[in-house]
Amino acid sequence: MSDKTIFFSYSRDNSDFVLNLAKELREAGAKVWLDQLDIKPGTRWDKSIETALKESSTLLVVLSKSSVASHNVMDEVSYALEEGKTVVPVLLEDCEIPFRLRRLQFADFTTSHKTGKETLSKALHLGDEVKSKLVSESGTSSQEPVAAKPDPVTTSTTAQSSPPPQEAPATVAAKATASANSSGSKKGIIYAVIAVIAVVAIWGIYSITSSGEGHNDMMAQCKADWEELETDLATDTESxxxxxxxxxxxxxxxxxPHENEAMDRISFLKAMGGDAGDVATTDIEENGNENQASSTNSSAASTNAQGTPGTTNNMGNTNNTEPEETPEEVIEEAIASDAVNGNNVQKVTYNGGMFMQKTPKIWLEVNENGERIFKVTKRDQDAVYLREGDVRLRLDVTNFVVYYTDANTAEFQLYVIDEISKDI
Known part of the structure; x- marks a missing residue:
């Protein structure tokens, strides 16, 4: 395979568009690789895709609602970016463009395919001849089938043939009676079939309507609950x-409809560890009354056995312990220490921008694209963990790398850290 080959990454929901675009590029003279056109029968599908992606110089990713939600498509994009390949996004429909692709110039096919092809040909650095063929390509046209003309010889022979001999009146009358009886019998059968079909249709409509009402109510409650969850997440309250x-x-x-997204977010939260403490706190609160009752009964039993009220109770009373420090106090204490680490770092610089601490719970990213606010979800000796919506960042000050992940993307290296400091 040539190192100038264009690899198509897309969702199967957009197969019609992708097949037409790939064929137009190929007919114009560009070298493209598409699984539906280039995987030979009997070969391993996954191995063929891996080899083609590795040997291609350019990845053309078709962006749509289904493709940005596809783990396979996002994995192919991640691989191409990490390997330094040219990545050209093609916007097929309005959708949430992944964070890592927002800085790349894309070909917009949502308003005009001609304009999209012009932008695409420039982004792919196609030659003038290929570019002109692609832009002028009008697509394949379909022709209506032509009706067959009657054979003049057959027509003439039929017209000139002599009429059949007339039958006797009695025979004609007998045939007419038989035909009438047969016609009446057929009509009766047809009417009966129509009546059965009508009854079945009415029963089916009633069943669907009656069961659909309950289903619609459940779906409405599901939608309302999910919107409330999203609102609470956007508000980002501590509770x-x-x-x-x-x-x-x-x-x-x-x-x-939200099950897959919810499961992905649960897996992500478990992997990041950002909300694990909240769940543990909830479990403790739910079992609090039971634990308190158990503790009280144990203290009472100990008092009755030893006959020294007050002494045993004071030793078993956990309310006399000193309160734990708040996260803000822990962070301030860590910042005061000498060595720079994840607990006390306040500024992280990378090529073209930096992250800086505004408050113990808020960090700010500043670069040529502007400013972006993140919330601190966790800090430890090695890293600072930041969040903005579904986007999660890990500022690994031990390995000097900033990692990125979101609900649809596995963690990957975003920046290389140049400098860390505990002074802003």
């Missing part, structure tokens, strides 16, 4: 437990 809310939604409404 909101995202992991518990997602689990509750699945338990109440699954299977539902």
């Amino acid at each position: 909101f437990n995202e992991l518990a809310a997602l689990r509750r939604h699945i338990e109440l409404y699954a299977p539902c």
